[in-house]
Amino acid sequence: MKSKKILLIAFLLILSAGTYSQTFENVLKTIEQNNLELQAGSKYVESKAFEYKQDNLPGGPSLSYGYFPDNSSVSGTKEVFEVSQSFQMPCFYRNQSAYSKLMIKQEEANHQILRQDILNEAKSLLIEYVYLIKQISVTDKRLKFADDIHNAYLVRIEAGDANALEVNKAKLHLLQVKKQENNLRTEILAVKEKLTMLNGGIDLNIDVNQYPLGNVVELDSVMFDRLEKDPVLIYNQNAFEASEQRIKVTKNLQLPEFSLGYGTETVADEKFKGFLVGLSIPLWGSKRSIQQSKAESDFYALNKVSVSENKITETRIQFKKVNSLQQNLESYKTVLSSVNNEELLNKSLELGEISIIDFFTEMFYFYEIYDDYLLVEKEYHQALAVLYKYKL
Numbered sequence: 001m002k003s004k005k006i007l008l009i010a011f012l013l014i015l016s017a018g019t020y021s022q023t024f025e026n027v028l029k030t031i032e033q034n035n036l037e038l039q040a041g042s043k044y045v046e047s048k049a050f051e052y053k054q055d056n057l058p059g060g061p062s063l064s065y066g067y068f069p070d071n072s073s074v075s076g077t078k079e080v081f082e083v084s085q086s087f088q089m090p091c092f093y094r095n096q097s098a099y100s101k102l103m104i105k106q107e108e109a110n111h112q113i114l115r116q117d118i119l120n121e122a123k124s125l126l127i128e129y130v131y132l133i134k135q136i137s138v139t140d141k142r143l144k145f146a147d148d149i150h151n152a153y154l155v156r157i158e159a160g161d162a163n164a165l166e167v168n169k170a171k172l173h174l175l176q177v178k179k180q181e182n183n184l185r186t187e188i189l190a191v192k193e194k195l196t197m198l199n200g201g202i203d204l205n206i207d208v209n210q211y212p213l214g215n216v217v218e219l220d221s222v223m224f225d226r227l228e229k230d231p232v233l234i235y236n237q238n239a240f241e242a243s244e245q246r247i248k249v250t251k252n253l254q255l256p257e258f259s260l261g262y263g264t265e266t267v268a269d270e271k272f273k274g275f276l277v278g279l280s281i282p283l284w285g286s287k288r289s290i291q292q293s294k295a296e297s298d299f300y301a302l303n304k305v306s307v308s309e310n311k312i313t314e315t316r317i318q319f320k321k322v323n324s325l326q327q328n329l330e331s332y333k334t335v336l337s338s339v340n341n342e343e344l345l346n347k348s349l350e351l352g353e354i355s356i357i358d359f360f361t362e363m364f365y366f367y368e369i370y371d372d373y374l375l376v377e378k379e380y381h382q383a384l385a386v387l388y389k390y391k392l
Contacts, residue, residue, distance in 0.1 A: 023208070023212070024123060024126055024208065024212040025212075027122070027126060027195075027204065027206065027208060028119050028122055028123060028126075028392070030199060030204065031118070031119065031122045031195070031198050031199045031204075032115065032118075032119060034199045034200035034202050035118055035198055035199065035200055036200045036201075037114070037118060038111075038114065038115055038118060039200075041111045041114050041115075042111065044107075044111075045104075045107045045108055045110075045111045048103075048104070048107045049104045049107070052100035052101075052103045052104055053100055053104075055096060055100055056093060056096050056097045056100055058085070058086065058087045058088070058093075059086060061083055061084065061085045061261075062082075062083070062084050062085070062086070062259075062261075063082070063083050064080075064081070064082045064083075065079075065080065065081050065082075066078075066079065066080035066081075067079055067080075068080075076267060076268025076269070077266075077267075077268070078265070078266065078267045079264075079265070079266045080263070080264070080265050080266075081263060081264045081265075082261055082262070082263035082264075082276060083261055083262055083263070084259045084260065084261025084262075084263075084276055084278065085259060085260055085261065086257055086258065086259040086278070086280070087257070087258055087259070088252060088253070088255070088257055089252060089255045089256075091252055091255075092249065092252035092253065092255070095245060095248040095249050095252055096249050096252075098245050099242060099245040099246060099248075099249050102238055102241050102242035102245055103242055105238045106235060106238040106239055106242055109231050109234045109235035109238055110231075110235055112231035112234070112235075113231045113232055113235060115392070116231060116389055116390070116392045118198060119392045120385065120386075120389045120392060121198065122195060122198050123212075123385050123392070124382060124385060125191050125194050125195050125198075126195070126206075126208055127211060127378060127381050127382055127385060128191055128378070129188065129191045129192070129195070129206065129208060130208060130209060130210065130211055130378075130381075131374060131375075131377070131378035132184055132187055132188045132191065133188070133208075133209050134209075134374055134377075135184055135371070135374055136181065136184045136185065136188070138370065138374070139177060139180055139181045139184060140181065142177050142367065143174075143177045143178060143181055146170070146173050146174040146177045147174055149170050149173070149174075150167075150170040150171055150173070150174045152170075153166055153167045153170045154167065169360055170360075173360055192204070192206065211377070211381045212381070212385075214381070214384045214385075214388065216319070216322055216323065216326065216384070216387075219315075219316065219319050222315060222319060222387065222388075223312065223315055223316075225390075225391075226311065226315055226390050227308065227311070227312075229390050229391070230311060230390040231390070232307065232311070233307065233308060233311060236300070236303060236304045236307045236308075237304060239300045239303075239304070240297070240300040240301055240303075240304045242300075243293070243296050243297035243299075243300045243301075244297050246293050246296065246297070247290065247293045247294055247297055250289050250290050250292075250293040251290060253282065253289070254282055254289070254290070256279050256280060256281050256282075257279070257280040257281075257282075258277075258278065258279060258280075259276070259277070259278035259279075259280070260275070260276070260277060260278075261275070261276035261277075261278070262274075262275055262276065263275075263276050315387070318383065318386055318387045319387060321383050322380065322383045322384055322387055325376060325379055325380040325383055326380055328376050328380075329373075329376050329377055329380050332369075332372070332373040332376060332377075333373075335369075336369070336370065336373060
């Protein structure tokens, strides 16, 4: 008895594993790991980080050697050797380090923008995939129904209970539904190909048949959350802060540059050695360099405000669109849940209350309404995905 219970539990576990359904998050996480553009972008950010950190270090030492034979005034060969190291004022390295950190953050924010664009494209394709799956599920039922009607009228015409016009109408309806199903399967394959491309060319075993859960919250909450987390806004904020820091670095570059070194000079049997001190004073173009940095900072300050205002406007518009689509969707659900035209029309046809011409006319109208409902449902989830793109 105990062994039977164990076998039953194991069988149920196998069944539950077989009925596992993917979520949007599962697929998007896989695409994020395998997408080649994201992998390349990550390497680019890594290389830029090394580049900016390298700018924090002074240049390498300078070496020079001179060999002067056949001196006319003093007999013997003259040799000169010098090694020196140049460096900026200490404040430069402090400000340059802060600037490099801001630039690295800017590159990371730019990569986050790329990541969200790719994942949003993948999510949009997945929503399209669910829409097509829902459509083909309905179309399969319609195809079976159309095939049954067609076969029934073939029997009826043999019995003399139907005419050729009615049979042809049933046949045309069957062909139309078959065409629709073939088109849907072609579209599903196209969506899968696009998702495979986003997944780095690796096939995805997609098992998603429901839209992601998502509710609309208050506009103020969405607005505040987006202004805090949107990578486009973060990128522009970092760009402004980096431009401000760039002014300090530019000013530091106008300060004198020092060099310290050691040198030797050998003439015949005499040898001289000692320390070297150098000073470089930038005189040309210093004022224009600072003016350029300030103008660049002013640009980023204005651009930051402009981008923020655009994001606020976009969010308001998208929020209204989502609410409008949600209201339309609820209206469709209310109407469709209260009627069952397919069943009523089928009974009326069987009882001879309507002709097959009227039957298909009404049926097409009902199909059109239901297809509109599926389309509005897709558009609602697409709009919701756009609204919450910043959360990806």
